[in-house]
Amino acid sequence: MPKATSSSTKKPKLNKAARLAEEQEEKERARTEKSCEDESGSISKRPPKGKPKAKRPPKPGGVKKPFRKPVVYLFSPESIAASVEVALGPVWSLSHLYPRPASASAQSVKWQVKTHPDGNLTDLKSGVDVAYLFWEADVHEGRPPTTDAFDPANCACDATNSVLVPTEGIATYLNKVLTSLGLHTEAKTSFITYWLPHFAGHDNIALRFVPQVDYEKAAALTVEPAPDVVTRVCMLFTGVSNEEVARWSGLETRDGDYWKDIVGVDVQRVHDTSLFRVLEWGAMEV
Numbered sequence: 413m414p415k416a417t418s419s420s421t422k423k424p425k426l427n428k429a430a431r432l433a434e435e436q437e438e439k440e441r442a443r444t445e446k447s448c449e450d451e452s453g454s455i456s457k458r459p460p461k462g463k464p465k466a467k468r469p470p471k472p473g474g475v476k477k478p479f480r481k482p483v484v485y486l487f488s489p490e491s492i493a494a495s496v497e498v499a500l501g502p503v504w505s506l507s508h509l510y511p512r513p514a515s516a517s518a519q520s521v522k523w524q525v526k527t528h529p530d531g532n533l534t535d536l537k538s539g540v541d542v543a544y545l546f547w548e549a550d551v552h553e554g555r556p557p558t559t560d561a562f563d564p565a566n567c568a569c570d571a572t573n574s575v576l577v578p579t580e581g582i583a584t585y586l587n588k589v590l591t592s593l594g595l596h597t598e599a600k601t602s603f604i605t606y607w608l609p610h611f612a613g614h615d616n617i618a619l620r621f622v623p624q625v626d627y628e629k630a631a632a633l634t635v636e637p638a639p640d641v642v643t644r645v646c647m648l649f650t651g652v653s654n655e656e657v658a659r660w661s662g663l664e665t666r667d668g669d670y671w672k673d674i675v676g677v678d679v680q681r682v683h684d685t686s687l688f689r690v691l692e693w694g695a696m697e698v
Contacts, residue, residue, distance in 0.1 A: 477551050479504060479564065481606055482646075482694030483544040485599065486635070488527040489686055493536070497522040497634040498547055503555055503565040504630075508548040511535040521547060543598070549631075551696070562626035562646075568698055569650045571659070574620040575666040576652060582617050583608060588668030589621070593645055593675060594682030595691065603645075603693050610697060614651030618660065621671045622646040633692065640687035643677055647695035 484496060498521050500506065505518040513523050514537050523545055526534040533542050557566040577585045583604050590600040611617050627646045635642070652660065672679065681687060 477553060477696065477698075478507065479549045479551055479694060479696045481546070481548065482631075482692055483546050483602075484633070485531065485544045485691040486525065486527045486533060486639075487531050487685070487689045487691070488529070489688070490529060492527050492637065492688070493524070494527055495522060495524050495634075495636045496545055497632075499632045499634070500549060501564075501630045503563065504549045504551040506547060507550045508546070510546040511538050511540050511542060513537060562622050562630050564630055564696070567648055569618040569620050569648055571663045574618045574663070575670075576616055576618050576657070576660045576663055578616050579611050579614050582611050585668065589671050590645070592669045592672045592679070593621075593677050594643055594679045595645070595693065599691060599693060603695075607649075607695060611649075611651075615654045616652040616657060617649050618652050619647055619649035621675050622648065623674055624676045633690070635690055637688070639690045641678070641681045641684070641689040643675075643682055643689070643691045645675060645691075645693040647693075648698050649695065650698050 482498075484498075486494060486496070488494075498506075500519045502519070506516065506521055509516060509521055511523070513521055516522070524536040525545070526536060528534070531543070533545065534540070535542060551564045553565050555565045557563055575585075586604050586607075587600060590603060595603070624642075624644045627644055633642065633644065682689065682691075
């Protein structure tokens with residue numbers, strides 16, 4: 413009777429061509445497995461053929477729009493150590509920060525800095541010198557309106573609260589407004605040049621500035637030691653086509669100085685270099 417064949421019988425030797433083919437097959441298998449690895453290095457299970465992975469439905473209030481380029485300047489007559497904290501309400505969350513602080517959450521960030529008489533700041537965590545502190549946030553639209561005077565998720569520009577400016581004249585108008593609000597030359601230039609590309613493509617721009625007291629309720633700014641003067645400039649805007657101009661016909665004429673009282677700015681104190689002054693500007697398309 414012939415002997416049974418053992419399962420551990422050695423594989424027959426392959427010729428050179430077969431051996432190269434087997435090695436190539438092993439490489440292809442390794443590449444396939446590697447392509448399925450996730451960022452942690454574990455292997456992800458690929459969905460069966462013909463059964464694509466179902467997409468998760470969006471959460472209520474999940475649509476986002478950005479509140480862009482809020483930057484915070486600190487001006488002190490002499491160098492001091494200061495902390496700067498921004499705490500947001502529940503309708504928006506922080507998305508970008510610079511310099512990166514030691515810790516931050518979706519709703520708040522705190523920097524420790526040293527001020528300098530020339531207006532620059534040193535971030536004490538990284539040692540980086542900066543002109544200002546930068547944060548941005550995502551606003552979660554679709555949430556129920558609040559009773560707050562400024563609700564980032566439910567705000568708009570209309571004929572009762574805004575001014576309508578042809579796009580070709582927007583830079584000149586903003587320069588007048590920002591001058592009346594006490595912004596220095598660098599801040600005015602940065603504000604206008606940052607937002608000009610966002611105005612492009614619109615025939616007209618409707619815009620308004622939010623009172624500081626209302627803005628503070630949505631995005632609290634705390635600086636220690638307490639500054640003598642705080643100026644927070646928050647602009648909202650929307651594009652308006654020439655065909656839509658008719659519905660803005662009842663709009664009041666609002667020159668550059670009009671917004672000084674709306675925002676709540678004491679320009680004389682803003683320019684007093686003997687005081688510890690804080691300035692912030694940012695904006696959002698609505």
